[in-house]
Amino acid sequence: MNGLIGKKVGMTQIFSEKGDEIPVTVIEIGPCPVTQIKTKEKDGYRAAQLAFEPITKKDKKKFAKPKHGHFDKAKVKPHRFLKEFRLEDGDEAKVGDTLNVDIFTDVDFVSVRGVSKGRGFQGVVKRYGQKGASATRGSHEAFRHPGSIGMCEYPARVLKGTRLPGQMGSVNIKVLNLEVVKIFEDKNLLLVKGATPGANGGLLVVSKSYRRKKTSGENNQKKAKKSGK
The missing domain is CATH 2.40.30.10 (Translation factors)
Structure with missing residues (x-):
């Protein structure tokens, strides 16, 4: 066994x-x-x-x-x-x-x-360790946002695997x-x-x-x- x-x-x-x-x-x-x-x-x-x-x-x-x-x-x-x-x-x-x-x-x-x-629904800073945006230089209420997640004209969609907010934890390890x-x-x-x-x-x-x-x-x-x- x-x-x-x-x-x-x-x-x-x-x-x-x-x-x-x-x-x-x-x-x-x-x-x-x-x-x-x-x-x-x-x-x-x-x-x-x-x-x-x-x-x-x-x-x-x-x-x-x-x-x-x-x-x-x-x-x-x-x-x-x-x-x-x-x-x-x-x-x-x-x-x-x-x-x-x-x-x-x-x-x-x-x-x-x-x-x-299980950690529940988390943002990209806690979920993936991203840095976040600058707190100065004109930033406004977007300090912990993921930023740009794709291109506008081509391919005009969000690519698979893009790091976004979502469920964290509760996975088999x-x-x-x-x-x-x-x-x-x-x-x-x-x-x-x-x-x-x-x-x-x-x-x-x-x-x-x-x-x-x-x-x-x-x-x-x-x-x-x-x-x-």
Whole structure:
């Protein structure tokens, strides 16, 4: 399995053995029960559908009946979120299994995907960092305006991609190669170095990163830490 579903708890800081301050994001990962298995013979690919965050009694009325049937078939309690993960060669999973943060025990880097904080309708100064117009030299109530957005005679239209005011935030963002700092298996917590998308309590999809591996120097440091040298 190459990933799990989690929830952003918040950010804090920890200190290394040398006393260096490390900013970390705390992610609550799992437990994620398997609700469905996709096979090559039937679906054309191998994958496992995982669930996250059980539904409380108050939320049951908001839960659609077809979804109840899906969870009843898997003999799993209804959960709020469902996500599918591809199964790698050699991975085996069956409906009803529960996956926890321990799948990241030997992983050095992860990629985290989430929805960024929504900022509402914003102008070009905040949305794109444009400078704005001069406050003197005859400017009149146009200090934060975008200025000219096209030509009058030709092509007589606004070109695609022109930076204009609009909705800011609330988009899917994936942050690659975040270093795994610490894992608390008893509490299903994963600590990664740096920031992750979204607000506290937001849904995150954490997957193993295949684009970067530890260098020889980093591996030697890791071995030294394990041996206590």
